[in-house]
Amino acid sequence: MSLTLDEVRRIARLARLRLSPEEEAAFVGQLSAILDHVALLGELDVSQVEPMTHALAAGEASPLRQDVPLPCLTTEEALANAPAREGSCFKVPRIIE
Amino acid sequence: MPVQDFQVVLGLEVHAQLLTRTKIFCGCPTTFGGQPNTHVCPVCLGLPGVLPVLNRKVVEFAVLTGLALGCAIREKSVFARKNYFYPDLPKGYQVSQYEAPICEGGGLTVTVDGREKHVRLTRIHMEEDAGKNLHDVSADGSSGVDLNRAGVPLLEIVSEPDLRSAEEAVEYLKALRAILLTLGVNDGNLEEGSFRCDANVSVMRHGATQYGTRAEIKNMNSFRYLRQAVEYEVRRQVELVEAGLPVPQETRLFDPVRGETRSMRSKEDAHDYRYFPEPDLPPVLVSPAEVERVRATLPELPRARAARYVAALGLPPSDAALLAGDRATADFFDATVALRGGAAEGARQAANWLNGEVARLVNETGLAPGAWKLTPAHLAAVLSLLDAGAINAAGAKVVVEEAFRSGADPAEVIQRRGLTQVSDTGAIEAVVAGVLAAAPAEVERHRSGKKDLTGFFVGQVMKALKGQGNPAVVNALLKKKLGGG
Amino acid sequence: MSAAAELTGLSLRAVSQRLQAGQVSSRELVEACLSRIEATDGRVGAFLHVTAAAARAAAAESDARQAAGRRLGPLDGVPVALKDLFLTKGVPTTAGSKLLEGFIPPVDGTAVARLKGAGAVLLGKLNMDEFAMGSSNENSAFRPCHNPWDLTRTPGGSSGGSAAALAARQVYGTLGSDTGGSIRLPASFCGVVGVKPTWGRVSRSGVVAFASSLDQPGPLGREVWDAAALLQAIAGQDPADQTTSARPVDDYLGGLEGGAGGLRIGVPAEWFQGGLEPGVEAAVRAALATYQRLGATLVEISLPHSRYGIGAYYLIATAEASSNLARYDGVRFGHRAAGVRGLKELYAESRAQGFGAEPKRRIMLGTYALSSGYYDAYYLRAQKVRTLIRRDFDAAFARCDVVAGPVAPGPAFRLGEKTGDPLQMYLADIFTITCNLAALPGLSVPCGLSGGLPVGLQLVGRPFDEAGLLRAARALERELGPSPAPAALEAP
Numbered sequence A: 001m002s003l004t005l006d007e008v009r010r011i012a013r014l015a016r017l018r019l020s021p022e023e024e025a026a027f028v029g030q031l032s033a034i035l036d037h038v039a040l041l042g043e044l045d046v047s048q049v050e051p052m053t054h055a056l057a058a059g060e061a062s063p064l065r066q067d068v069p070l071p072c073l074t075t076e077e078a079l080a081n082a083p084a085r086e087g088s089c090f091k092v093p094r095i096i097e
Numbered sequence B: 001m002p003v004q005d006f007q008v009v010l011g012l013e014v015h016a017q018l019l020t021r022t023k024i025f026c027g028c029p030t031t032f033g034g035q036p037n038t039h040v041c042p043v044c045l046g047l048p049g050v051l052p053v054l055n056r057k058v059v060e061f062a063v064l065t066g067l068a069l070g071c072a073i074r075e076k077s078v079f080a081r082k083n084y085f086y087p088d089l090p091k092g093y094q095v096s097q098y099e100a101p102i103c104e105g106g107g108l109t110v111t112v113d114g115r116e117k118h119v120r121l122t123r124i125h126m127e128e129d130a131g132k133n134l135h136d137v138s139a140d141g142s143s144g145v146d147l148n149r150a151g152v153p154l155l156e157i158v159s160e161p162d163l164r165s166a167e168e169a170v171e172y173l174k175a176l177r178a179i180l181l182t183l184g185v186n187d188g189n190l191e192e193g194s195f196r197c198d199a200n201v202s203v204m205r206h207g208a209t210q211y212g213t214r215a216e217i218k219n220m221n222s223f224r225y226l227r228q229a230v231e232y233e234v235r236r237q238v239e240l241v242e243a244g245l246p247v248p249q250e251t252r253l254f255d256p257v258r259g260e261t262r263s264m265r266s267k268e269d270a271h272d273y274r275y276f277p278e279p280d281l282p283p284v285l286v287s288p289a290e291v292e293r294v295r296a297t298l299p300e301l302p303r304a305r306a307a308r309y310v311a312a313l314g315l316p317p318s319d320a321a322l323l324a325g326d327r328a329t330a331d332f333f334d335a336t337v338a339l340r341g342g343a344a345e346g347a348r349q350a351a352n353w354l355n356g357e358v359a360r361l362v363n364e365t366g367l368a369p370g371a372w373k374l375t376p377a378h379l380a381a382v383l384s385l386l387d388a389g390a391i392n393a394a395g396a397k398v399v400v401e402e403a404f405r406s407g408a409d410p411a412e413v414i415q416r417r418g419l420t421q422v423s424d425t426g427a428i429e430a431v432v433a434g435v436l437a438a439a440p441a442e443v444e445r446h447r448s449g450k451k452d453l454t455g456f457f458v459g460q461v462m463k464a465l466k467g468q469g470n471p472a473v474v475n476a477l478l479k480k481k482l483g484g485g
Numbered sequence C: 001m002s003a004a005a006e007l008t009g010l011s012l013r014a015v016s017q018r019l020q021a022g023q024v025s026s027r028e029l030v031e032a033c034l035s036r037i038e039a040t041d042g043r044v045g046a047f048l049h050v051t052a053a054a055a056r057a058a059a060a061e062s063d064a065r066q067a068a069g070r071r072l073g074p075l076d077g078v079p080v081a082l083k084d085l086f087l088t089k090g091v092p093t094t095a096g097s098k099l100l101e102g103f104i105p106p107v108d109g110t111a112v113a114r115l116k117g118a119g120a121v122l123l124g125k126l127n128m129d130e131f132a133m134g135s136s137n138e139n140s141a142f143r144p145c146h147n148p149w150d151l152t153r154t155p156g157g158s159s160g161g162s163a164a165a166l167a168a169r170q171v172y173g174t175l176g177s178d179t180g181g182s183i184r185l186p187a188s189f190c191g192v193v194g195v196k197p198t199w200g201r202v203s204r205s206g207v208v209a210f211a212s213s214l215d216q217p218g219p220l221g222r223e224v225w226d227a228a229a230l231l232q233a234i235a236g237q238d239p240a241d242q243t244t245s246a247r248p249v250d251d252y253l254g255g256l257e258g259g260a261g262g263l264r265i266g267v268p269a270e271w272f273q274g275g276l277e278p279g280v281e282a283a284v285r286a287a288l289a290t291y292q293r294l295g296a297t298l299v300e301i302s303l304p305h306s307r308y309g310i311g312a313y314y315l316i317a318t319a320e321a322s323s324n325l326a327r328y329d330g331v332r333f334g335h336r337a338a339g340v341r342g343l344k345e346l347y348a349e350s351r352a353q354g355f356g357a358e359p360k361r362r363i364m365l366g367t368y369a370l371s372s373g374y375y376d377a378y379y380l381r382a383q384k385v386r387t388l389i390r391r392d393f394d395a396a397f398a399r400c401d402v403v404a405g406p407v408a409p410g411p412a413f414r415l416g417e418k419t420g421d422p423l424q425m426y427l428a429d430i431f432t433i434t435c436n437l438a439a440l441p442g443l444s445v446p447c448g449l450s451g452g453l454p455v456g457l458q459l460v461g462r463p464f465d466e467a468g469l470l471r472a473a474r475a476l477e478r479e480l481g482p483s484p485a486p487a488a489l490e491a492p
């Protein structure tokens, strides 16, 4: 299983990662190597096996939350870590729809 | 006209905000408006290291809605992450449901110009709403992000592509809205977007076996816009097909100003959502016992209620549907009828007044039933006074209007404005005699049969009685006096 | 040896007893630890952030409680430190990433709040691989962390600072997180005790996420008792994490001295096949022999699907990570690229500048594993293989009470030794990963040295049997004694 440069670029776009040409080239090799190892899983017949998506036994999880309001952050607390703000909004470049 | 050669194929995706007190995955209140980012916490801000905690009420509302729409309720449903980047989506994914939604199947029946039409549902699932992007918040044209709405619970209700016209789509949406309102899970506000709908529209030549490519239309925040958007989109697609051009699969935005739909560039590459089961939330378990507990709380739904009005109270189907379509109005109606002893006769009257005079006042004032000053007791009293002949229809209108606007007591209004109807024969006889004596010429023409002037005389008498004469008595006496007297 | 050095040499258990007896004050312990950090951390690099002022204040409060006879418990007044992915209110939390440099959480995570509630004194935040992605701590965006036993070697990762700080006698207890071995591997490399609890035993709320279905916070200590006391404080259901178990928490300290008599220890053939460094194998086998002497019996077991562990792990962990790391977009917090044109550039540039090579690599792999057309072949298949791995353990636990083996194929490797080849680095987790995939509790307890470097014995238990694991580990520790202090730091 080996990845092409185009696939690496498609994935990077999907993941919103700008990669340098060097990174793109490196990932083609490295990801392919990992996928080769991963191909080992193909040996197994898992057609009759349930996926283990949630590790807790059914019913063991914590109960659902009651519909009762809890205190919020103040607007200042909410925006304290924001790299850019405008009034009480998080500021982002113009969004075109 | 080419459009006739084509079959319209329509499905609607409705997003309904649930009327819970808190958000779906955190304790922030769902009330918004006002300052941006005032109802947020680390969870709905999507800060690092925080986890969703599911609101029990959201599950209960989903089950209630599913039962009302005849869906199968999953004992074990699973939340999934829908991954895409957008500023109003703090975590970079929306927590929704994908392979195992809480409700599946079901449907609802709507009446479109007299015909009954059953529209099947594909599914109903729970998910979180996104925040709001505010445009041009600063001089440099930047946008702003307000996350007060982020995490407000939504039900996504997806229909099968069973709809065949804009008309059907509108009726379906109205019926669905009425049901959610009756259940009390949603406020049905299209304008403010707490009840939103997207339409999947495609066209195919009659007799064709394969659906055409569909376009997803967004931003139709009124029934009128839904009709406009669908009609426009159908014309657009038919023209493409007629011209032998392909219909691209895309998301299009309805522009209410131009009444057109246009392609949404922002959605271009958002179609590899990489769904996978949300590992931070265990599966949602709903036991059959829980389902039955919720089923027991189901209110009477609009269609059933209308049917009852027709069968038990003899209302005309159209009147019955009109009343039952709005839970508050229907409750008002039921209360009024009960106060009048539940008789069919009284019921028809009450229905006429609610759909007539009261509806007129509602349109005029825009007041929701909750805001009326008029009470069932008021209306019942007015109807009784009418029956007793204590007031006439004209007087009753005045009383109802005053009660509706000010909550004034009918008896008091009748008193104050002297609306008591005159039925005393002696008094009316005297007035009639006076009127006839004052108009010998007309009397002559009437008697000679040249012209029937009954209306003229009734008018004169009523005028003299300040509109409060009992019309029956007045007519009887005039007949007596004019007919050879 | 100075009084301060003598103090920092004590175990958490010992200082807890002295605090209880009023023989030492929390303030004295804090000062001793701070000067030890001052003296050694330039060479070790365990700390990313030291909260001296807050620690002194908390110590004063603890001493006041002690004076008033209102001591909160065994942790009251004890200096501890946290892997830098635990959210700490008002204290920078970076997860070892440039992307989160300067991020200050508005709240404490659940484990942190519980430690504070037990009176523990927070000394600071510890070095780690960026977003807990790594096995050597070399992926820290800020500074390398060195193994106190040999400063040219890694402390292991990703909780490298949590283990190194203990080995360096800088603090009495630490918290780390374990997604594929990130507590047990550094514990083994640094000669301390590290516990990875059952998934769902300790709240993940307030712990920066790497791979949600595998992540589990846990304690590290210089002795089993120390780790048990910390676990006792942080374990249990949390309304802020619906994946925490509703089961009551066992009394870990109460049953600690129960011994190993009658214990059935499963020894998986797969964990001893090839590639095992001889010194490591010798130490592990010797530990098993010790258990036999203590009245335990060894049972040959098989975990046939172990060989698929690494593959399943790297699909599940990276897929979940690709989604968990999507929130780092430069909008609400964290690094934001300057001078970008438009939204897409804001995302792509901020993330390109903020993430190091390993998170990028894993985001890429995980995005690919989830992308349309590949989900079934990769993520879904891996989750099914997980079920098979769990079944292997379930079958084994029908015949034994704990599974024992090495933590890693070798002792601490040299800094830079594996950085060139990601896959080789991933293989360091080969024995620890199945425990995470099966959501089982596991720990590493020192069982000797190989070439002068610590070796850890790994014990894996039944779901929620942390008490049984700790009891078994304590039985060995009573025989071998806790690992000694490394000499490297004391050399002039």
Ligand SMILES: [Mg+2]
Pocket (backbone or CB within 6 Å): B015, B096, B127, B156
């Ligand atoms: Mg949706």
Ligand SMILES: [Zn+2]
Pocket (backbone or CB within 6 Å): B023, B026, B027, B028, B039, B040, B041, B042, B043, B044, B045, B151
């Ligand atoms: Zn919130």
